[in-house]
Amino acid sequence: MNQRWIIVAAILLTALLVQIPSVLNPDLSCLLSEAEEILDGRKLGVDLFELNPPLSIYLYMPAALLARLTGIAPEIIVIILVMIEIIGSLFMIDRAAAAAKLGAGERCLSTCVLAFLFAVLPSAVFGQREHIAVVALTPFVAITAIRWRSLSPGAVAILAGLSAGLAISIKPQLALVVGLPIILAAIHQRSLRPLFTPEACAAAAIVIGYGALVVIIFPGWLFTYAPMVAATYLPMRKNLAGLLPFPIVVITASIAFLRQVSPQGLKMGDDATPWLAAAIGGAASFVLQGKGWTYTLYALCMFAIAAPLLHVRTKTLPVSVRIGGFVGVVLIGFCLSLSLREFPSLEQRIQALAKHPRLLAITDHVALGHPLVRQIDGTWVGSSCAQALTAGAILAQNNSQPTQEERAKLDGIINFERRQLLADLRNGRPDVILVDTLLQSSVPFDWLAWASSDPELQMELRRYREVEDVGRVRIFADPSRSER
Template identity: 35%
Template sequence: MITGALPTYRLPSSALRPGWPMLVIVAALVQQALSSLNCDVSWLITTAERVLDGARLYRDIEEVNPPASVLLYIPSVATAGLLGIAPEAVTVLLASMLAILSLRHVGRILAVPPAALASLGAAGAFILLVLPADLFAQREHVALIAGLPCLAVIVRRTRNLPVRAGDAWATGIGAGIMVAIKPHLILALALPQLWSSARQRSLDVLKSPEWLALAATGVGYLLIVLLVFPDYTAHMLPLLRLVYLPGRDSWGHLLTGTMVSIPATVAILTLWLARARPTNDVVVLLLAAAGFAAAGLVQGKGYLNHGYPAVATSLLAITLHLSRPGHARAFGAVCAAILALFATYSYARVPEPRALSDAVQRLGPAHPRLIGISFDFSLGHPLTRWVGGEWVGTRGSQWVTGNAWQQLENPALPATARRAYERAEQDDAALLAADITGHRPDIILVDDVPGPRWIAAHPPLARAMQGYRPARRVGTVTLWTKR
C-alpha cells in the first residue's frame, strides 16, 4: 500500500527513554575497548601507515582490494599520528561517530516523530555499533553506514514525498562511497530502486541528485584509481583474476551461512508478522538486505564481514515493522532479538593468541620486525600490532600460493593454466625471499602449512632462511630467529 505520508513509528512507552541510545553507544564503546579489531582492519591500518610513510601501494605493499579499502583508514591513521595515540582507538571513534551521524540523517529524512526517536535510535545504534562485534570498522560496516541514508531517500521517493536537494546530494555521495568500497554493493541500492520505480512506473528517479551524485563519486574514484594507483590495474588486477577471484566457497556453505540464513529468516518472520503486507519502508530494507546478500554471493568467499550488511539491514527492517502502532508483538520482538544476539555472537571471533604473542615478546626485541610464512592471514595480524612490532612483508600472508594450490587441485586444469599458477607460486616465494633478505626480520612466523617443505622447495627462499633457525614452537607455528 502506497500512501502520501511516511508511516508512524511507535514503540511501547517503556522503551521511549531518551537515555537508551546513549546507553547503547556506551555499551558499544566498552565492547570495543575490551575487544580487538580483526585481521583485515589491522592489516589495512598497517598498510595505511606504510603508505603515509612513503610506500607505494601495490608495489611496496600489496592489498587484494581496490585503493578505497586503504584510503578508508588514512584519516584515522593520520589523526592518530597527530594526536600520538593508537590508530585503532581513532578508527573506532570515527566509525562510531559516522554511525551516529548516519542514524540521525536517516531519522531526519524519514521524519521519525520525536516520541519514537529514542527507541528506534537505540535499536539502530545496537545494529550499527554493537552487532558488528569484532567486525567493527570493517569495510562492509563503514559501507553500510555510508549507504543507509540513501535507502531512506528511496523510501521518500517511493511515497512521492519531496527530498531536500542537500539531502539528495549528500546521500548520493555516501552511496557512491559505499559502492567505491565494494562495487558489488550497488545491488543493495539497485533492487529497492527498481522496485520503487516499478511501483511508480517511471525511471525518472535515475536522473535525481542522489543517483547523479553516486555516479559522479564513482567516476571520480575511478579516475583516482587510474591516475594515482596505476599499479592496481597494471599489476594487481591480473594477479587477482588469476589466483584470487576463482577461489570460491562451496554453495552449500554460502547458502547456509549467516549471510543468507539470518536475512532469509528475518524476511520470512517479517512478512508473517505483516501478513504479507509490509509497509514500503520495510520492503525497501528487505530488498536492500537481499541485494547485500546477493553481493556477498557474487564475491563467493563466505566471509562473515561480507554478510554483515545483509544481516544488519534485515534487522533494521523487522525493527521498523515492530515499531508500527499495534505491531510491537512480543513473539516477533523476541525472535528478532535472538537473531540479533546470535549474529553478534557469530561475529565475535577475533582470537587472541596469548601464547604466541608472549613468545614473540620473549624472543624478539622491544619492537620486533616480523614476517610470516602462512596461508592464514590472521597469523600476523593483529598480532604484529599487539606486540608493538613492524610487519616487513610486502604481502600479509602467502595468499597467492594458497589460492594457487586450491586451483592446482583440479585434475582437469589445462596445462597453460597450471603453469600460470605454478609461476605465481614461485613468484610468491621469491617475493618473500626478497623481503627476508632485504628487511632482515627479527622473527619469522612459520606455520605448518605451507611449512618447511614449501620453503625447501623454493631455492631463493631456502637461501634466505639460512640465516634463521627454529627457536620455539607454539601450536602449529614455529618461531624462527636469527642465527
C-alpha cells in the same frame, strides 16, 4: 525528540567501552599496518601489495595519521572515527525524515533502532570495511524508502548519494544493497526515474571518479597485481551449499516478523519493502564474495533486522512475537561475534626471542601475523600480509586441469610471491619468521619447502634457526639479533 539523542549517546558510549579492548582483528590490523607503511613511504602496487582495492587501505589512513599526530593508539582512533561516521549517518537519515515530514514517533524509532544496529550489533565486525561501508550506504536506503512512499527527502539526498558512492568504492559488491531497492522502485512505479534520482547520480559519480583515480594513481596495482588476484584469489570460494543456508534462514525470519508487525501484512507496496530488498542485496553480496567470512554477513543481518523493527506499527504485539524477535536479534548478534582462532597464542614466545621484533610470516592466512604484530609492538616487514596468491595458484593447479599456458601463468604468480618474500627478507631483515604448515587452514603444506625451492631464498633462510613448534606454526629466529 531530545530524549532519543540521549539514548543514542548511551548506545554509542556503551559500544565505545566494549570495543576499545577488542576492536583489533586480522583484516583491520593488516590494513591499518599497511596504511602506516604508506605513510612511511611505501607505494601500493610497487613495494606494497594488497588483495583489496586501494580505498581499503586509505580508509584507515586518517586513523594512522591522527595517531601519529596525537600519540593516541590508532585502534582507538578507528573506533572514534567510526562513531563519528555513525552520528553523521543518523543525522542524514533524520534530516531526510524531517524534510519528508515524518512523525516524531517514527523518527525517534528510526534513530534509536539504527544506532543500535550500527554500534552494538556489529560486535566483532566493528570497524571492518563492511561495517564502515554499510553505515555509509544506509542513508541511501532510507531515502529510497522515503521516495517509495512518494515523499521528498530534501537536499540531504545528494549527501547520502555521495556517502553511498564511497561505500560502493570500498566494497563494490555492496552495490547490490542499494541497487535492488531502486530497481524494485522502478518496477513498482513503472518508470526509470528511481534510477536517476539525485542520490543515485551522486553515487555513480563517486564510483566513476574513484575508478578513474585508481587508473591514474595506481596503475601498478590495477594492471599488474589485480589480474593476479582475479586469477588466483577470487576463485577461492565456498560452494553454494555452505553459503546459502544462513541467508535463507535470516531472510525468511525477517519476512515472518514483518508479517507479524505490519498492520496490513507484507505486500509489494509495503513501506518495509526497500529495507527488505536491501537485506536481500546484502545476502547476494555475501554469496557473491563467496568466502563465508563473518563480517561479510553484516549487510544482510543489519537490513534484515531493520526491516521489521523500523516498521512496528501495532502498539501491542503478542508476547511470542516479542520473545521471538529478541531471540532472533541475539542469535544474529552472536553469529556476528563468532571469531575462530586459527593460530595458537604466540605473543609471549616471540617477545622472549626479541623485544619489539621485526616480524614476517610465510603463510596464506593473514591471521598468523595480524593482529599479533601490533599486540607485541613489533614491526611488520612484509610487502603483503600473506602469500594468498600462491595458495590460490596451487589450488588451481591441483584441483583443475590447467592448460600449459595457464599453468605457466600460475607458476609466474607463485614466482612473483617468492620474489616478494626474497625482497622482504633482504630489505626487512626480520628478527622472527613464522612459518605455517597448512594450506587454507586444512591441507598439510610445507611452506618452508615452498620458499626454500628458490636458491636465493634458501640462502637467506639459512641465517635463521628453528626455535620452537607451536601447533601448526614453526618459529624461526635470527640468532645474531635475538634477545633472550
